Amino acid sequence: MVMALGLMPLGLGADKQTNPYDDEEEAAPSPSKMSPGEAAARRACTMCHAFPTPDMLDKKHWKEQVLPRMQVRLGVAQPDYSTTPDAELIKQRKVYTETPMIPAEQWPPIEQWVLENAPENPLPLDPRPPITVGLNLFKTEPAPFRTREPTTTLVKISPKRHQIYVGDDKEKLLFILNSDGTLAEVIKVGNVPADVVETEQGIYVTCVGSFLPTEVYCAELDFFARKGEGFGEKQVILKDLPRATQAAFADFNGDGKLDFALCMFGNLTGRFSWYENLGEGQYREHVLSLKAGAMRCLAHDFNGDGKMDLGVLMAQELEMLIIMFNDGKGNFTGDTIMQRPPIWGHMHFELIDYNDDPFPDLLVVNGDNGEYDSPLKKYHGLRIYVNKSNNKFEEAWYYPMNGAYKALARDFDQDGDLDIAAISFFPDYKDAPKESFVYLENQGGFAFKTSTFRECIAGRWIVMDAEDLDGDGDLDIVLGSYVQGPAGSPVPAWLVNLWKQQGLSVLILRNQLSERKLSRRDRGNAGPQPAPAPAGGRP
Numbered sequence: 333m334v335m336a337l338g339l340m341p342l343g344l345g346a347d348k349q350t351n352p353y354d355d356e357e358e359a360a361p362s363p364s365k366m367s368p369g370e371a372a373a374r375r376a377c378t379m380c381h382a383f384p385t386p387d388m389l390d391k392k393h394w395k396e397q398v399l400p401r402m403q404v405r406l407g408v409a410q411p412d413y414s415t416t417p418d419a420e421l422i423k424q425r426k427v428y429t430e431t432p433m434i435p436a437e438q439w440p441p442i443e444q445w446v447l448e449n450a451p452e453n454p455l456p457l458d459p460r461p462p463i464t465v466g467l468n469l470f471k472t473e474p475a476p477f478r479t480r481e482p483t484t485t486l487v488k489i490s491p492k493r494h495q496i497y498v499g500d501d502k503e504k505l506l507f508i509l510n511s512d513g514t515l516a517e518v519i520k521v522g523n524v525p526a527d528v529v530e531t532e533q534g535i536y537v538t539c540v541g542s543f544l545p546t547e548v549y550c551a552e553l554d555f556f557a558r559k560g561e562g563f564g565e566k567q568v569i570l571k572d573l574p575r576a577t578q579a580a581f582a583d584f585n586g587d588g589k590l591d592f593a594l595c596m597f598g599n600l601t602g603r604f605s606w607y608e609n610l611g612e613g614q615y616r617e618h619v620l621s622l623k624a625g626a627m628r629c630l631a632h633d634f635n636g637d638g639k640m641d642l643g644v645l646m647a648q649e650l651e652m653l654i655i656m657f658n659d660g661k662g663n664f665t666g667d668t669i670m671q672r673p674p675i676w677g678h679m680h681f682e683l684i685d686y687n688d689d690p691f692p693d694l695l696v697v698n699g700d701n702g703e704y705d706s707p708l709k710k711y712h713g714l715r716i717y718v719n720k721s722n723n724k725f726e727e728a729w730y731y732p733m734n735g736a737y738k739a740l741a742r743d744f745d746q747d748g749d750l751d752i753a754a755i756s757f758f759p760d761y762k763d764a765p766k767e768s769f770v771y772l773e774n775q776g777g778f779a780f781k782t783s784t785f786r787e788c789i790a791g792r793w794i795v796m797d798a799e800d801l802d803g804d805g806d807l808d809i810v811l812g813s814y815v816q817g818p819a820g821s822p823v824p825a826w827l828v829n830l831w832k833q834q835g836l837s838v839l840i841l842r843n844q845l846s847e848r849k850l851s852r853r854d855r856g857n858a859g860p861q862p863a864p865a866p867a868g869g870r871p
Contacts, residue, residue, distance in 0.1 A: 369445025372438040376406055379433060381649050384673035386449035390707055394450045397704050398675070399443055407432035408439045418547035418599075425547070427600045454707040457732040463766040464783045469745055469845060470771070470809065472785050475513025475838035479503055482791065482837040484812030485543060488528045489799035496801065496810055497535075498838055499525025501543045511802045513840055517562050523552050527578040534558045538594070540575050544818065545599040545703070551576035553594065569615070570607075574598030574624070582631035582640040584608070585662035591615075593642055595626035602626060604644055608662060620656060620664055624648045628680060632692070634723055645696070647678045653696065655723055669694070669717070669725050676711060677701060684716075684741045686728075686750055691719035699736030701758040702818035708760055714739045714752065716778070729778040733767055734760045740798045742807050746845060749774040753809050753841075755793040761823055765789050769811065789827065791836045792817060801840070809841040 366374070377383045389398060403409040407429040413419035422428070479500050486499030486506075495516060496509040506519040506528075523539035534557040541550035551573040556563040574596040581592045589609035596602045602624035607615040625648030634641045639660040646652050652671035656664040672678070677700030686693045699712040713733040717725040735758025741750040752772040759767045768788045772780035791813025801808040815831035817823075 367441075367445055369441035369443075369448075372434070373442045373445055376434050376438070376442060377402075380405070382651065382671045382673045384675055386446045387451055387455060388673065388675060388709070388711070389450060390454045391447055391450040391452055393705075393707055394446055397706075399446065403439060403443075404428060406434055406439070408434065408436050421547040422600060425601050455710040457708075457710050457712075457734065458730075460732050461780070461782050463764075463770055464781075465766065465786050467771055467783055467785045467841065469773075469843060470785070470841040471844055472787060473513065473840040473842050474787075474790070474836050475509060475840055477507065477509050477513055477515050478837045481832050482813045482815050482835050483543070484795060484814055484837050485540065486525045486527065487795045487797050487810045487812040487838060489797045489801050489808070489810055490530060491799040491801070491803075492530070494801060494803050496797075496838065497525075497528045498812065499528075499537075500837070501814070506537060509838065513838060519556060519563055519566075521554065521566065523550075523554070526576065529579060529581055531581075532558075534563060536569070536579060536581070536592075538576050538579050540577060540597075541573070542575060543814075546575065547599055547601060549574050551596065553579060553592075567613075569613070570594070574602040577626070578628050580629045580631045580642070584631075584640055584642075584658060586639075586660050591662075593620075593629050593631065593644075595629050595644070597626055597647070598624040600624060602648075604629070604646070606642070606662065606664075618662060620644075620666075621646070623650055625650055627678060630681075630683060632683060634692070643681070643683070645678055645681045647700065649674050651676045651678055651698075653678075653681060653694070667723070669723070670696075670727075672698070672711075675709070677709075679736070680738045682741065684750060686716055686741070687718060689719075691721055691723075693718050694725060695739055695741050695752070697736050697739045697754070699733065699756060699758060701735050706758075708734050708758075712736050714754055731772065731780070733770065734758060734764065735767075737794060738796050740796065740809075742798050744771075744798075744807050744809075744843060744845075745773065746806065747774075749776070752780070753796065753798060755796050755811060757792060757794045757814070757817065761789070761827065769793055785841070787839075791815070791839060792823070792831060793839075802842070804843075804846040806843040806845040808843045811839045811841070813837060813839070 404411045411428050483501035485501050488497040494511045498507040501524050506521050506525045508517040510516045525537050526540040527538040529536040537554045539552040549572045553570040555567045555569055575598050577595045577597045579592045579594045581590055584591045584606055591609045593606040604621040604626035605617045605619045607617055625646045627645045627647045629644040631640050634655050639658045641658045642656040644654050651674050653669040654666045656666045658664055676698045678698040679700050680697040682695050683692045684695050694717040696715045713736050714731040716729040718728040719725055735756040737755050737757040739752050739754040741752050744751045751774050754770045756767050766784045769784050771783050792815050793811045794814040795812040798807050798809045813836050815835050
């Protein structure tokens, strides 16, 4: 079935101090008090997405980047196809409207209102606790493995095999590393690995096709069967897809077969679908959204009816988090949990239990800055949405973080609450390079102590995973670096050159908790110790 994604907010009564951009529609003045430019802007923008207020970008980037794109999207100006190699595909797919969506005379007042109200410079992040240097719980271990010029697109820890899956853009290979970071096996993928799902029979590898944006449908879903201690040849499950980022496996129609949902982020076009397992390697696609931007999905029974639902994070135009409820036969209806303007850059979300109640909460990350030359944005960061019951979520916590790309909530120190590890692909390298990696140690409630490691800019961290890598009972962290990347916020030239020459592909943050416990036990079993010598003398 095809389901239109409705915009039905579920009571997001977020605190205005923690997030000044919530509930823009409620905060809007009445039409009679608006200028003609503001009224026209609100009508035009909300035809397609949540309304971005002028203070979300500085004047320069509104004028040079966003307004020209908006003008084309609204059909007031014609696209310049000479600047893209995908021109014919964009024309074929009718990405841009041929009929203006607003009268042409409304555009000058919109442009004037936005530029008059946009700040000269990007607004700064909200205050946050200082990030100290020194990770007491983790030991940094640069992996001996390194590609010629690190362009890592995937790190995934296998806690059963005590290994790390590593994907690389330039090499188009899937590397398997031992727990010490040495190379164990190389799998010829012939595409760019973005995600791995392990099963008893083998591994499913989602391949993005192209790291950089493109309308060429070159993504794949591949399967590699287990063969002894390694893996066999590639079996292509799906091919010629929009850029795909991740798959979630579950039985969605109750027939006992393993189906999957697939995020096909794409670029200007994409989709989100679930694929029905017909047996004998055959699948039937059920399209759930024809919009670009599906970044990540999770299969979970959100309403407790025993049927597997889907949560999906959409970026690009929609910038929304949706729960799709399943009737048990594979028919889904969606509720929008939250939606933000299209410049927010959502990247990741995961289900967590932050407050120890029966309702799953959400950790959500936004910080993508890579579509064009972009300024730092004050609304980038990490957010926890608490489930107040019946999937009604409220934003309860916000941590400002430039260019935030991923965050994982785990009890790393095993004290009974959730800590958070976070990476940024677009940190403020000039004034806040320490936000490249931040460890937030839970101090109770929503208070965190923030720290990083001394070599935090030894790579440009784009991917991260956390599992028990070495089998010692605590959670380790693995980071992967992509040293080039799109324009985004500027990176110092000396740092880019250093990454290319010496930068890491993979860094292991080895959790020391189990060693400390063992050391304490050893001290406790050492028997009576001699009395200390008197100060200044010999015993």
